Amino acid sequence: xxxxxxxxxxxxxxxxxxxxxxxxxxxxxxxxxxxxxxxxxxxxxxxxxxxxxxxxxxxxxxxxxxxxxxxxxxxxxxxxxxxxxxxxxxxxxxxxxxxxxxxxxxxxxxxxxxxxxxxxxxxxxxxxxxxxxxxxxxxxxxxxxxxxxxxxxxxxxxxxxxxxxxxxxxxxxxxxxxxxxxxxxxxxxxxxxxxxxxxxxxxxxxxxxxxxxxxxxxxxxxxxxxxxxxxxxxxxxxxxxxxxxxxxxxxxxxxxxxxxxxxxxxxxxxxxxxxxxxxxxxxxxxxxxxxxxxxxxxxxxxxxxxxxxxxxxxxxxxxxxxxxxxxxxxxxxxxxxxxx
Amino acid sequence: xxxxxxxxxxxxxxxxxxxxxxxxxxxxxxxxxxxxxxxxxxxxxxxxxxxxxxxxxxxxxxxxxxxxxxxxxxxxxxxxxxxxxxxxxxxxxxxxxxxxxxxxxxxxxxxxxxxxxxxxxxxxxxxxxxxxxxxxxxxxxxxxxxxxxxxxxxxxxxxxxxxxxxxxxxxxxxxxxxxxxxxxxxxxxxxxxxxxxxxxxxxxxxxxxxxxxxxxxxxxxxxxxxxxxxxxxxxxxxxxxxxxxxxxxxxxxxxxxxxxxxxxxxxxxxxxxxxxxxxxxxxxxxxxxxxxxxxxxxxxxxxxxxxxxxxxxxxxxxxxxxxxxxxxxxxxxxxxxxxxxxxxxxxxxxxxxxxxxxxxxxxxxxxxxxxxxxxxxxxxxxxxxxxxxxxxxxxxxxxxxxxxxxxxxxxxxxxxxxxxxxxxxxxxxxxxxxxxxxxxxxxxxxxxxxxxxxxxxxxxxxxxxxxxxxxxxxxxxxxxxxxxxxxxxxxxxxxxxxxxxxxxxxxxxxxxxxxxxxxxxxxxxxxxxxxxxxxxxxxxxxxxxxxxxxxxxxxxxxxxxxxxxxxxxxxxxxxxxxxxxxxxxxxxxxxxxxxx
Numbered sequence: 001x002x003x004x005x006x007x008x009x010x011x012x013x014x015x016x017x018x019x020x021x022x023x024x025x026x027x028x029x030x031x032x033x034x035x036x037x038x039x040x041x042x043x044x045x046x047x048x049x050x051x052x053x054x055x056x057x058x059x060x061x062x063x064x065x066x067x068x069x070x071x072x073x074x075x076x077x078x079x080x081x082x083x084x085x086x087x088x089x090x091x092x093x094x095x096x097x098x099x100x101x102x103x104x105x106x107x108x109x110x111x112x113x114x115x116x117x118x119x120x121x122x123x124x125x126x127x128x129x130x131x132x133x134x135x136x137x138x139x140x141x142x143x144x145x146x147x148x149x150x151x152x153x154x155x156x157x158x159x160x161x162x163x164x165x166x167x168x169x170x171x172x173x174x175x176x177x178x179x180x181x182x183x184x185x186x187x188x189x190x191x192x193x194x195x196x197x198x199x200x201x202x203x204x205x206x207x208x209x210x211x212x213x214x215x216x217x218x219x220x221x222x223x224x225x226x227x228x229x230x231x232x233x234x235x236x237x238x239x240x241x242x243x244x245x246x247x248x249x250x251x252x253x254x255x256x257x258x259x260x261x262x263x264x265x266x267x268x269x270x271x272x273x274x275x276x277x278x279x280x281x282x283x284x285x286x287x288x289x290x291x292x293x294x295x296x297x298x299x300x301x302x303x304x305x306x307x308x309x310x311x312x313x314x315x316x317x318x319x320x321x322x323x324x325x326x327x328x329x330x331x332x333x334x335x336x337x338x339x340x
Numbered sequence: 341x342x343x344x345x346x347x348x349x350x351x352x353x354x355x356x357x358x359x360x361x362x363x364x365x366x367x368x369x370x371x372x373x374x375x376x377x378x379x380x381x382x383x384x385x386x387x388x389x390x391x392x393x394x395x396x397x398x399x400x401x402x403x404x405x406x407x408x409x410x411x412x413x414x415x416x417x418x419x420x421x422x423x424x425x426x427x428x429x430x431x432x433x434x435x436x437x438x439x440x441x442x443x444x445x446x447x448x449x450x451x452x453x454x455x456x457x458x459x460x461x462x463x464x465x466x467x468x469x470x471x472x473x474x475x476x477x478x479x480x481x482x483x484x485x486x487x488x489x490x491x492x493x494x495x496x497x498x499x500x501x502x503x504x505x506x507x508x509x510x511x512x513x514x515x516x517x518x519x520x521x522x523x524x525x526x527x528x529x530x531x532x533x534x535x536x537x538x539x540x541x542x543x544x545x546x547x548x549x550x551x552x553x554x555x556x557x558x559x560x561x562x563x564x565x566x567x568x569x570x571x572x573x574x575x576x577x578x579x580x581x582x583x584x585x586x587x588x589x590x591x592x593x594x595x596x597x598x599x600x601x602x603x604x605x606x607x608x609x610x611x612x613x614x615x616x617x618x619x620x621x622x623x624x625x626x627x628x629x630x631x632x633x634x635x636x637x638x639x640x641x642x643x644x645x646x647x648x649x650x651x652x653x654x655x656x657x658x659x660x661x662x663x664x665x666x667x668x669x670x671x672x673x674x675x676x677x678x679x680x681x682x683x684x685x686x687x688x689x690x691x692x693x694x695x696x697x698x699x700x701x702x703x704x705x706x707x708x709x710x711x712x713x714x715x716x717x718x719x720x721x722x723x724x725x726x727x728x729x730x731x732x733x734x735x736x737x738x739x740x741x742x743x744x745x746x747x748x749x750x751x752x753x754x755x756x757x758x759x760x761x762x763x764x765x766x767x768x769x770x771x772x773x774x775x776x777x778x779x780x781x782x783x784x785x786x787x788x789x790x791x792x793x794x795x796x797x798x799x800x801x802x803x804x805x806x807x808x809x810x811x812x813x814x815x816x817x818x819x820x821x822x823x824x825x826x827x828x829x830x831x832x833x834x835x836x837x838x839x840x841x842x843x844x845x846x847x848x849x850x851x852x853x854x855x856x857x858x859x860x861x862x863x864x865x866x867x868x869x870x871x872x873x874x875x876x877x878x879x880x881x882x883x884x885x886x887x888x889x890x891x892x893x894x895x896x897x898x899x900x901x902x903x904x905x906x907x908x909x910x911x912x913x914x915x916x917x918x919x920x921x922x923x924x925x926x927x928x929x930x931x932x933x934x935x936x
Contacts, residue, residue: 116918116919118724118725118726118727118914118915118918119723119724119725119726121726124726124727124730125726165884165888166915166919167919168888168919168920231724232723232724232726233726234723234726234729234748235726242749252703253703
């Protein structure tokens, strides 16, 4: 019986494993961490319906309880080889060797290291956090400054590490805009008296229900959206942040003091994706993500026959698209297996 | 055919005319040209010439001319093969003229004989007639000629195969340049032939021309070749002199004039004037600047280096883009064997077009400045690297300095980016705003974290207080014992920022500080040989991708030394290198000192 090896047990890897197993394919799922779920483990609620991330994660995990799926947790693949018969040999870090007919790369994305945008002061000023750290605060239902005070004014900074040639990232990470809207609403629910500002350059509300959520954020939740990119931030003696922004709609420079600043960090190609590209000779797009063979018709195929890609390994995607992409990859693999 | 007879000391034949006319026209042209250029100098610069003329500086210039215009000592330092080639040409020709002149004077026993006499000595001097040391002179002249012919051989090789000289690219030439180049290359081989033919007919000469003459007489009709050869030799010389002022060989006389002017203290100002013209014409187009330019090595841009930019200026071609397409990193200036002010001249060709008035920046509030002994001006780039500011504030606190952070809340740009783009008038407006702030601080020392600000504070603000870059300030604190530092267990390489090292000559202070706080690995990029980070504000032509390419190539060069950290002393370098150096952290020297 045909066997598929999946590298990366995030939402894409889990969903593809489940779909393939249902079709009667043997699946070996390799995940470097000790649990599946990937970046989903760091999220509290999902946009646009505010569903619990844990619930979705649990569904994906339960689906893996399948006789056809073999899990390899805490394992990383070593140098992968394709033998003469077209089979993929994947040695794992524990010394075992997997053999499969096809390979699915679902190595996902990496969060942009906000320290690289030094002018925003992450890692230097104590009340600057990332959107990922904010999710953790939501999980604990507690939004506090480091000194324990409740923030009176919060600024959410869009496009940190995205669409920014100064950090060599030209691509849009797609889902930070809506994440910012979602997090602003969650903040408002927890902190009814706090002023909340979003500093953006464009609001890209591409998904169903997103634009409605954005409107609601302004009308119902009194979130203030300022079109302008943050230029620099400084810390005062009270550990507040003094920021300089240009309000481009008014055409004036703006100064403001914030108690807390949240950086909507973008997505970059993960180390896992780069390693896979390196060991298998996969083409990378200029933005560092794995390049699909064709953006429309063969978007799960790579330049190497038998190697497929699903989820954020090939481009930034929201969860809806990631799961759909995983199913699409499963179908492409089925097609390939029937052919060989 | 004229016979060699002792014609009672009248040495003349019509063939000397091309040479003589060429020489007279050339000298006349040069006198007029230099007079015009020097006349266009600003008054105070002309005063320097009058003051320097009868001083030790003139003697020093003579020595420098001998070293640079004849021996080409600076080119030797960069590239021995290239230096040797230039030396054989310049020094060889010089010796040929001087020794030839001495020889003719010994023969003629008079200091005054027509200038062509020495040049065509072998023609006029009957071979059978000996004079004191005549054989020794003949030997010497042959030796020098051999020396020159080898030089030509090298030059021909360089033109067709520049890699032998360790040069990836040699200067591209236009048709006119190729014509004069050919003339120059032909002069000495033709002289060799003329002397050999004469020797073959009448004897004389030494190991080279004598033997060659004997050899040629075996199969060539020397009787009918010898006289035309002298005509050709004279014509080539005359043609070379006539073509010279409009070719790159104008650098031969002009470089000497430049060396005098430089030593007398004449400076290149903001304006493009006669002194700039003299410098532009002093460029020998050796092409060393092409190889040091990172726009060439990283981005394959090959039309903007000083050699090409100056050629455009000289030929009155369009140069607007080339004036802007430069990082102003100063690597070319640092390696220029003639020592031309390459950056200042380029900057003077950038148009001053921005119209900015005092009201333009009226919205910037004039901050209240608390008076203190030390005024700290972080600069706008440092505000984008708060890690540097935080470290500097820690150092001020630790040493209990009486300081005031003058641009903490609000500040304006130092003006240098505007000046770099040629907009001096606009720069003056922002400079005035900063001057008020600096005055209000009543400080004795102005410390800045940004080498870009540092350079303009030092050179353009005309402040009567001490201006220090933070590396110099930290170095002073350590020397005075006010700041104790421990060596961190880190291997570091130092990226000296363009504006600090080459721009302001600050080399020792950062090196000394870094050696005390870390294990500094010596690199070939130390001191004034550092690379450009690629983030330069001076280039408005190349795009972000090209800047990133320069940055990543620079990071690769430093990464080859396998440091734990790449250390710099400029917020712009830190940001630029940091964007491509994802594996090796990039830090400012102040951050290391604050940690140590």
